[in-house]
Amino acid sequence: MEDLEVSKKLEDNIRKISGILPVQESFDIIQRNMEIGGRKGTFYFIDGFTKDESMLKIMDSFFHIKPEDMPDDATAFAEKNVPYVEVDILGNFDEIVKNILSGVTCLFIEGYEACVAIDCRTYPARSVEEPEKDKSLRGSRDGFVETIVFNTALMRRRIRDENLIMEMSEVGKSTRTDVAICYMADRVDQEMLQNIRKKLADIHVDDLRMNQQSLAEALFKRKWFNPFPKFKFTERPDTAAACLLEGKIIFLVDNSPSALVVPTSIFDMIEEANDHYFPPITNIYLKVSRAIITVLTIFVVPLFLLLMQNPQWVPKAFDFVVVRDTVNVPLIYQILILELAIDGLRLAALNTPSMLSTPLSVIAGIVMGEFSVQSGWFNSEVMLYMAFVSVANYTQPNFELGYALKFMRLLLLILTAVFNLVGFVIGCVIVIWCICVNKTLSGKSYLNVKLP
Known part of the structure; x- marks a missing residue:
């Protein structure tokens, strides 16, 4: 645009706004003309962003302004004649357009070399309620909204x-x-x-x-x-x-x-809201339990696969963990299929109507659990460990961390299946390396973020 500054002539300002905003094409960009104190004025606002009651009161007060009450500049007009709290004076069209599109009502008056911005906007918003995922047993029941x-x-x-x-x-x-x-x-x-x-x-x-x-x-x-x-x-x-x-x-x-x-460390990732509402000893116990379970979600299934590939390493006291049933499908393929199936069930649950999620979950659990073992596709031990992993992922609240742990587990499984003990050791080194070399936004270690 050739001139970014507001003109004293109302027609020039209307022409500039019409050249920037699609006032005629967009039904929700409203231009309202009225006379204020004997001078021509024009409002611009977005339909749906303006509080009707507030604007009615402001416009009603403008109808009662007499010509002799009109000051010489927009700043004095805002101080004397605008009965509202959030009022600003804008002289640049870039700022004016940004405010209009944000929901602020902008008023141009003949003879004023500035725009009066009245922030009486309201946004469509849902009620403040507790988040679905990040719940607390004893904490407050409010949560952030989109505004x-x-x-x-x-x-x-x-x-x-x-x-x-x-x-x-x-x-x-x-x-x-x-x-x-x-x-x-x-x-x-x-x-x-x-x-x-x-x-x-x-x-x-x-x-x-x-x-x-x-x-x-x-x-x-x-x-x-x-x-x-x-x-x-x-x-x-x-x-x-x-x-x-x-x-x-x-x-x-x-x-x-x-x-x-x-900044965020890995210890912050596994922290949840309930940790702030319990006594210190309970808090420590919950954090330690969550940390142990988080570690187990990575290593328990690869370790099981390693032992099944080398059953002679299993101590006699733990001989019961060895798979005794016939293995029709190699264990690594069973585990990888179940990893994919668990994600499929999770995605299906997200897109299932809430009234059907419970019965469909029961049906899926029966079919996937009982009949898949009886059909010979999976061994019951593999189903047990994968069920533990899928449930244990929900002990920590961070969704991204859950999938990071899943990717590390898959890496460990593949390396263990291909290279046996050497692959398991290499996988453990890679997991630890990924955690250690990860840097936060501040550039500090992912394992220890020091705060003042």
Whole structure:
């Protein structure tokens, strides 16, 4: 556009807005003309983003303004004649268009070389309720929603401290997605904060189509061969508040009902909301139990396969673990088929209507369990260990970490099946190497993130 500044002539401003926004083509971009204090005025707003009651009261007050009450500039008009809290004066069309598309009502008045932006917007939002996955036995029952302002308010409600800072920025040329960086100024690592600010400012993407996941990928270019997650996601405001008080940084992205936490170690990944609500001894027991089960999900099935390939290594006290039944399908193929079948059942459960999920799960369990063993495809011992692994994956709340552990287990299984003990040892070394060399967003170790 040739001139980005607002003109005193209303016709020029209308022409510029019409040249930028498809006012005539889009039914939801509303232009409302009215007379205010003897001068011509024009409102621009998005239908569905404006609070009707607030706008009716504001417009009613404008009808009662007399010509002699009209000041000489937009700033004085906003201070004297706009009966609303959130009012801003904009003189640049780029800012004006961004505000209109964000839901802010913009008012142009003949003779004013600026636009009056009235932020009486409201976004369609669901109620604040507990997340489906990240539940707590004794904690609060609220959770983040898709509106960023609601999410910041949920954390402000818990931390009434002047050191809680929430910086707002935009990412994405087309989407202009609002991203809030939340931190405690007296507890955060300042070097890491500056590094994150620089990374955020250097992001040049067209859009954040997948919200936080797109932001995470833009912030940190992960190595494709290392599946361990770099970030922790939580839908609970109490967990996010606890992370802030520990000195961590929280990213909130508009249209996303979860918070992105950095920096994150593997110990943070296996932590859940219930850990904050129990006494220390119970908390420690739950964390240790979860850590042990997490390790077992990686090693128990490959170790079973290794012992079945070398039954002479099994101590007499554990002789009962040896497969006695006829093995029609090699054990490695049985395990790999079940790994794929478990993911198939999980995907089917996600797309099954809730009223049918329970009966279909029972049918699938009976068919996959009983009849598959009787038909000779699988041995009961393999079914037992794979059932343990599939259930144990749900002991830790991080979905990405669950699949990272699965990939490590598959690697161990294949190496063990091909190279026997040497393959098992090499697989263990690779698993430990992937964890040790994984770096967080701050560049520190994945195993130990030191906070101030």
